[in-house]
Amino acid sequence: MSAADVDVAVIGAGIVGAACAWRLAQRGLNVLVLERDQPASGSTGKSAAGVRAQFASEPNIRLSQESISEYAAMPQSGYQPGGYLMLVPEHHWVEHQAGVALQQQLGVPSELLTPQAAQGHLPFEPSGLGGCSFCPTDGFVDAHSLTFEYVRLARDAGVTVWTETPVTAIRPGASGGAGWCLETSRGDVRATQVLNAAGAWAGQVGALAGLDIPVRPARRMVFTTGPLHPPRRVPMVFDLESGVWLRSEGERLIFGRADPADVGWREGLDWAWLDPTLEAALNRFPWLETAGLDRRASWWGYYEITPDHQPILGRMPGVHGWLNACGFSGHGVMQAAAAARVLAQEACEDAPFINIDALRYERFLAGAVVSSDIQL
Numbered sequence: 001m002s003a004a005d006v007d008v009a010v011i012g013a014g015i016v017g018a019a020c021a022w023r024l025a026q027r028g029l030n031v032l033v034l035e036r037d038q039p040a041s042g043s044t045g046k047s048a049a050g051v052r053a054q055f056a057s058e059p060n061i062r063l064s065q066e067s068i069s070e071y072a073a074m075p076q077s078g079y080q081p082g083g084y085l086m087l088v089p090e091h092h093w094v095e096h097q098a099g100v101a102l103q104q105q106l107g108v109p110s111e112l113l114t115p116q117a118a119q120g121h122l123p124f125e126p127s128g129l130g131g132c133s134f135c136p137t138d139g140f141v142d143a144h145s146l147t148f149e150y151v152r153l154a155r156d157a158g159v160t161v162w163t164e165t166p167v168t169a170i171r172p173g174a175s176g177g178a179g180w181c182l183e184t185s186r187g188d189v190r191a192t193q194v195l196n197a198a199g200a201w202a203g204q205v206g207a208l209a210g211l212d213i214p215v216r217p218a219r220r221m222v223f224t225t226g227p228l229h230p231p232r233r234v235p236m237v238f239d240l241e242s243g244v245w246l247r248s249e250g251e252r253l254i255f256g257r258a259d260p261a262d263v264g265w266r267e268g269l270d271w272a273w274l275d276p277t278l279e280a281a282l283n284r285f286p287w288l289e290t291a292g293l294d295r296r297a298s299w300w301g302y303y304e305i306t307p308d309h310q311p312i313l314g315r316m317p318g319v320h321g322w323l324n325a326c327g328f329s330g331h332g333v334m335q336a337a338a339a340a341r342v343l344a345q346e347a348c349e350d351a352p353f354i355n356i357d358a359l360r361y362e363r364f365l366a367g368a369v370v371s372s373d374i375q376l
């Protein structure tokens with residue numbers, strides 16, 4: 001078999017595509033990864049790399065819980081279980097407690113805290129909060145290193161990885177009617193199945209095949225402080241009211257806040273978003289005032305958002321041989337490992353080990369969809 005005639009062509013070598021390729025190969029499939037740049041050069045390498053199982057719905061909790069377990073067992077993951085602290089406004093507190101109860105029922109060691117107790121993790125201004133939650137196994141990883149480890153595992157399992165190879169066109173009907181023909185800068189590839197793991201570009205990749213995959217890019221900024229004096233370890237903290245998050249990165253802090261209007265292909269770090277972010281951050285964490293800002297260590301990247309901010313996983317309905325693992329909406333690092341196992345099962349027509357029915361493409365066919373899960 002030539003590398004250009006494969007069971008599955010995986011488009012994208014971010015953490016999702018790399019992990020999927022490894023899991024597909026483990027199931028005996030011939031896999032080719034097509035990456036237009038380098039592994040982790042898309043959103044994966046720009047991520048804040050937080051991992052949390054604190055979600056409100058079972059599929060999201062389980063995808064993260066299983067992924068975190070896998071990362072915890074991989075020395076290359078850089079997993080640091082420093083915990084996630086959620087600061088929850090009064091109007092969301094009842095709903096949030098139900099989410100924590102579900103997490104606990106599924107075996108996640110999250111706990112509810114009063115704002116006073118949560119101040120043991122870091123000082124903050126508690127006005128407007130109904131309560132807090134903390135999960136000690138949440139934390140962060142090294143998404144870049146993890147992706148390269150998945151690429152290594154995939155190659156060892158027989159996967160071919162073509163970097164600097166954009167897919168430029170996709171036609172159905174290779175192999176006598178079934179399958180796909182992909183045009184790439186290295187020539188045509190025939191594949192029985194295509195797995196779309198193109199992150200923020202998944203909508204564009206779908207369009208190459210005439211498919212409507214509702215994934216849009218949304219720019220996100222990560223601001224970096226100078227070294228803290230005195231030093232302070234800060235777990236990943238989310239203020240659900242303002243959307244501000246922050247965590248330690250070495251002796252500094254990184255922090256950010258989503259701008260809901262910043263949707264589309266907008267390049268570069270938007271410094272105009274610093275003031276609204278800082279204003280909200282200082283209201284909650286007044287001690288940040290003295291931290292200073294390291295402009296050169298700040299960065300930006302694209303979230304890959306869907307209409308309900310949930311991933312699109314599994315087979316494309318009515319389209320033979322097309323699988324989606326995209327639209328993670330800012331949660332792709334924390335869910336990639338389990339999503340890859342699910343997709344490999346799906347590709348082999350086995351039942352997924354996590355019920356992903358709520359995350360299938362079919363939900364868009366029924367009309368507008370909304371989700372109340374914890375987004376950020």
Ligand SMILES: Cc1cc2nc3c(=O)[nH]c(=O)nc-3n(C[C@H](O)[C@H](O)[C@H](O)COP(=O)(O)OP(=O)(O)OC[C@H]3O[C@@H](n4cnc5c(N)ncnc54)[C@H](O)[C@@H]3O)c2cc1C
Nearest residue numbers: 012014015016036042043044048050167199301332333334
């Ligand atoms: C600032 C920021 C902070 C974030 N923080 C977190 C966090 O704390 N926790 C978390 O879980 N997630 C976070 N995310 C989201 C996370 O980075 C993504 O969900 C995740 O990286 C998605 O991985 P992926 O492999 O699907 O996509 P990507 O890493 O974007 O990979 C897709 C790949 O597809 C390739 N590609 C695109 N088009 C083509 C084509 N035509 N041909 C060939 N290749 C193509 C691209 O080059 C790219 O390498 C954050 C994202 C940003 C930007």
